[in-house]
Amino acid sequence: MKEYKFLDLGLANKHLEDELKQAACRVIESGWYLHGPETKSLEKELAEMCGTKHCIGVSNGLDALRLIFKAYIHMGKLHEGDKVIVQANTYIASVLSITDNGLIPVLCEPSESTLNIDSSKVEALIDDDVKAIMVVHLYGTPCWDEKLRAITEKHHLLVIEDNAQAIGAKAEAVGINGHNITCGLGHASAISFYPTKNLGALGDAGAVLTSDETLAAAVKALANYGSDRRYHNIYQGYNCRLDEIQAAMLRVKLRHLDEETERRNKIAATFSQHITNPLVVTPCIFPGMVQVWHQYVVRVQNRDAFRDYLLSNGIHTDVHYATPPHKQPCYAEMAYCQFPITEKMASEVVSLPIASPISIDDAIAIADVINKFQG
Ligand SMILES: *Cc1c(COP(=O)(O)O)cnc(C)c1O
Numbered sequence: 001m002k003e004y005k006f007l008d009l010g011l012a013n014k015h016l017e018d019e020l021k022q023a024a025c026r027v028i029e030s031g032w033y034l035h036g037p038e039t040k041s042l043e044k045e046l047a048e049m050c051g052t053k054h055c056i057g058v059s060n061g062l063d064a065l066r067l068i069f070k071a072y073i074h075m076g077k078l079h080e081g082d083k084v085i086v087q088a089n090t091y092i093a094s095v096l097s098i099t100d101n102g103l104i105p106v107l108c109e110p111s112e113s114t115l116n117i118d119s120s121k122v123e124a125l126i127d128d129d130v131k132a133i134m135v136v137h138l139y140g141t142p143c144w145d146e147k148l149r150a151i152t153e154k155h156h157l158l159v160i161e162d163n164a165q166a167i168g169a170k171a172e173a174v175g176i177n178g179h180n181i182t183c184g185l186g187h188a189s190a191i192s193f194y195p196t197k198n199l200g201a202l203g204d205a206g207a208v209l210t211s212d213e214t215l216a217a218a219v220k221a222l223a224n225y226g227s228d229r230r231y232h233n234i235y236q237g238y239n240c241r242l243d244e245i246q247a248a249m250l251r252v253k254l255r256h257l258d259e260e261t262e263r264r265n266k267i268a269a270t271f272s273q274h275i276t277n278p279l280v281v282t283p284c285i286f287p288g289m290v291q292v293w294h295q296y297v298v299r300v301q302n303r304d305a306f307r308d309y310l311l312s313n314g315i316h317t318d319v320h321y322a323t324p325p326h327k328q329p330c331y332a333e334m335a336y337c338q339f340p341i342t343e344k345m346a347s348e349v350v351s352l353p354i355a356s357p358i359s360i361d362d363a364i365a366i367a368d369v370i371n372k373f374q375g
Contacts, residue, residue, distance in 0.1 A: 004366060006316040007355045009195055013202075015357075016252055020202070023248040030244070035224075038247035043207070045254060046191070049168075050183035052209040054216035057242030058223050061164045061192020064206040065097030065134075067240060068160055068188045071218035073101060074235060077158065078131055084160075085125055086134040087117040087143070088324055088342040093192075094136050094162045095325040106130060107326060107334070109341045113284045115297065116143035118341075123151050132158035137166030137182050139283070139320070140198065140264075140294035144171035144185050152176075159186030167191055167199045168261050170290035183209045193250055196355065198264070198294050199257055205246040264293035267354050267363050271296055274367030279375050280306075281348075295320055299348040302375050307350060313369045318351045 005011075013020065027038060039057045047055035058064050072078040080102035086094055088107035098105045106125050111118040116138055133152060135143040152159050159176060166182045175185025183189040193205035208219045218235075221228045226237025253260075268291070272282045281299040285291065297320065300306040307317050324342050326334035352366065 001314045002362075002365070003314045004316060004353050004358065004362065005356055006318050006351070006353050007196060009200070012356055016256065019252045020249055023252050024245060027244045027248045033244050034241055036244045038244045038251060039242055042242075042247040042251050042254070045251065046183075046207055047209060049254075050181055050189075050209050051177065051179040052184050052189075053211040053213065054209065056208045056216060056220050056223065057247060058206045058208060058219075059240040059242060060204040061162075061190055061194060061197075061206040062093045062097060063223070063238075063240040064190035064192070064208045065094065065160070065162060066100050067219045067222050067238075068190060068208055068210075068215070069097060069101040069103060070222055071215050072132075072158065074218050074222070075214060078103065081129070082131040083127070083129045084132045084134055085117075085122060085130060085157075087136050087138070088326060088339040089115065089321075089345050090136040090138060090162070090325065091164070091321060092325045092328060093164070094134055095331070098134070099331075104129070105325075107337065107339060107342075109339055110138075110345065112341060112345075114141055114143070114286075115139060115283070115345065116141060117148075119145055119147040119151070122148065123155075126151075126155050126157075130155070130157065132160055134160045134162055135186065136162040137169055139297050140166045140169055140292035141283075141286070142166060142169045142171035142182050142185075142289050142291070144173055144175060144180075144182075146173045149173055149175070158188075161186045161189035163189045164192035164194070164197060165294035166292050167197070168257055168290070169292045172286065172288035177211055187212060188215055193246070198260060198292055199250065199253055201246040202249050203246055205242050205250060207242070261290070261292045263357075264354055265291070266360060267358060268293045268296050270360050270363040271352060271354075271367055274364050275370050277371045277373055279373060280370055293354055295351040296354040297349050297351050299345070300350055301348060303348060303350055305375065306373055309373050310369065315366055315369060316353060319349060320351050321349075322346055
């Protein structure tokens with residue numbers, strides 16, 4: 001029986017091994033390990049790709065988000081106690097970045113078709129304290145449409161993108177800067193380069209992108225002890241730097257990102273075409289967007305039985321995410337909240353293997369096994 005691991009990073013990086021080793025050697029020999037030429041080049045390449053004026057490499061995705069909010073607070077654009085709308089079924093890091101800054105998350109139900117924020121439910125949540133919205137491009141599907149754009153403009157909301165899962169994706173509508181690529185849609189965006197992400201480092205890394213010069217300067221200073229120039233500190237800052245080795249690894253992988261997105265799209269299309277079991281709901285493919293399939297998430301009511309059945313056939317799966325943020329012990333104050341769609345999704349979602357390098361024939365074989373699942 002063939003074994004399909006959910007994700008084997010060593011295998012996924014195998015075809016780049018020579019290039020990665022060369023790049024690592026280049027950094028080792030350069031003697032420059034932080035804030036050097038690799039980081040500068042990566043920042044330039046990412047900003048160009050996303051159509052933003054600035055990109056600041058940072059330590060990880062959560063720090064990227066935290067720094068955006070901290071910078072807005074220092075700029076006087078947000079104040080402690082302000083509210084930020086965010087989708088209730090996101091990964092907890094989105095919410096952590098809000099509460100870490102003394103801001104209040106206002107959770108919004110997702111749409112069952114996009115699994116992203118339900119844009120028809122956003123406006124009802126807006127009151128005078130709501131100053132921003134975090135759009136999370138969950139699983140690699142862009143979270144942006146004409147409706148969201150109109151609402152955010154009408155209510156003058158800051159738009160912060162959590163783009164941890166969708167680098168290279170394109171939305172159906174253009175954002176506030178006239179681009180439709182994720183990271184270039186809102187006022188500021190955060191990327192995670194956690195190793196399992198579509199553009200993954202070989203350790204922790206992240207980035208902040210924006211076309212707002214003041215915000216970029218504030219994030220840059222905050223991430224470097226609050227220092228705007230050497231030994232001069234304008235903020236009580238942090239150390240959230242990106243290192244040169246990771247920047248060099250990411251530059252290698254960035255050159256292959258389009259291939260990776262294409263590969264994932266082919267596998268996703270194959271799954272969606274071949275999975276015909278009525279007990280299994282496949283994710284929507286939206287022709288007007290570019291989705292990048294960080295995860296290929298199906299929904300099944302009898303999830304445990306489904307996962308056990310697949311595993312007994314050598315197919316490893318995962319769940320993103322079984323417990324939504326408002327049900328986590330750290331957010332006990334939200335435990336009374338009810339988000340029936342979020343909770344239903346949390347009980348049904350199953351991620352199929354798509355990140356490991358599987359072939360079209362493998363995807364068809366997996367679909368055939370899924371079609372024989374009887375509940
Ligand atoms: C991975 C992830 C993050 C956090 O990124 P790290 O680099 O792990 O800190 C934030 N938001 C979402 C949606 C993520 O998937």
